[in-house]
Amino acid sequence: MHAVALSKVEKTYFAGQGDVHALGPLSLAIPTGQTLAVVGPSGCGKSTLLRIIAGLDDATGGSVRVADRDVNAPIPDVGIVFQRDLLLDWRNVIDNVMLPAELNKRTDRQTARARAQALLERLGVAEFADRYPWELSGGMRQRVAIARAMLCRPSMLFLDEPFSALDALTRDQMNVILQGVQAGQGVTTLLITHSIQEAVFLSDRVVVMSARPGTVLDDIEVPFPRPRRLSLREDPEFVDIARRIRVHFERAGVLVG
Numbered sequence: 001m002h003a004v005a006l007s008k009v010e011k012t013y014f015a016g017q018g019d020v021h022a023l024g025p026l027s028l029a030i031p032t033g034q035t036l037a038v039v040g041p042s043g044c045g046k047s048t049l050l051r052i053i054a055g056l057d058d059a060t061g062g063s064v065r066v067a068d069r070d071v072n073a074p075i076p077d078v079g080i081v082f083q084r085d086l087l088l089d090w091r092n093v094i095d096n097v098m099l100p101a102e103l104n105k106r107t108d109r110q111t112a113r114a115r116a117q118a119l120l121e122r123l124g125v126a127e128f129a130d131r132y133p134w135e136l137s138g139g140m141r142q143r144v145a146i147a148r149a150m151l152c153r154p155s156m157l158f159l160d161e162p163f164s165a166l167d168a169l170t171r172d173q174m175n176v177i178l179q180g181v182q183a184g185q186g187v188t189t190l191l192i193t194h195s196i197q198e199a200v201f202l203s204d205r206v207v208v209m210s211a212r213p214g215t216v217l218d219d220i221e222v223p224f225p226r227p228r229r230l231s232l233r234e235d236p237e238f239v240d241i242a243r244r245i246r247v248h249f250e251r252a253g254v255l256v257g
């Protein structure tokens with residue numbers, strides 16, 4: 001069963017100064033419960049791809065199916081985390097996390113609050129529940145954004161370069177925390193990242209995209225059991241997979257980003 005099935009998806013932006021062929025043709029299927037990481041050069045269409053799957057933007061060609069339905073509007077059953085956390089500065093942490101429940105009104109307030117509290121605990125930020133976003137570090141804020149994305153128990157989680165603005169150590173820590181919060185949840189996850197290490201560490205599979213217009217250059221299974229420790233990154237098999245990805249970018253003469 002595939003949570004996401006893309007067939008020959010294309011995207012052209014019709015801009016005043018000339019059209020931009022941003023994506024495709026790109027075909028890709030994500031099995032239910034899989035964590036798929038997508039890496040590719042800056043501007044190759046990664047964010048476009050995520051927005052198209054989420055129904056936030058239209059493809060200009062091909063077919064986009066999520067949970068066996070054609071996507072033609074924002075899909076409901078997904079939590080999304082962007083590089084910018086988009087927390088609301090006038091709401092405290094727990095009220096930020098509660099936002100999706102207030103919007104969709106399917107979950108009653110008390111249940112949502114208990115779940116928000118539990119998520120903040122699992123993410124190690126429960127003590128900040130009554131604080132405001134501007135009192136938190138970047139890593140803490142991203143944890144709150146992850147809690148908010150997961151509040152309504154979405155079957156899918158999309159992350160678009162969620163840790164790119166964080167320093168290297170915080171980023172490592174976030175990788176471990178994200179893995180912990182995902183564990184055993186069976187959530188289908190699409191992770192866009194420009195870190196090869198992060199892609200391999202967190203995923204079951206890495207798709208490497210070409211430069212714009214982005215297509216699938218390589219598709220690599222990541223076989224390591226979970227939970228994974230950061231020291232896995234020194235494992236020869238891990239190093240081999242990371243190298244296989246890096247070679248694509250070296251060959252193209254581009255940096256990942």
Ligand SMILES: Nc1ncnc2c1ncn2[C@@H]1O[C@H](COP(=O)(O)OP(=O)(O)O)[C@@H](O)[C@H]1O
Nearest residue numbers: 013015020022041042043044045046047048049
């Ligand atoms: N709304 C838009 N209008 C016109 N061009 C766009 C728009 N959004 C993105 N693009 C262009 O499409 C290409 C892919 O963008 P994007 O998906 O953001 O790439 P990535 O996330 O891989 O860096 C880029 O060349 C970008 O400038």
Ligand SMILES: [Mg+2]
Nearest residue numbers: 046047048160
């Ligand atoms: Mg992007």
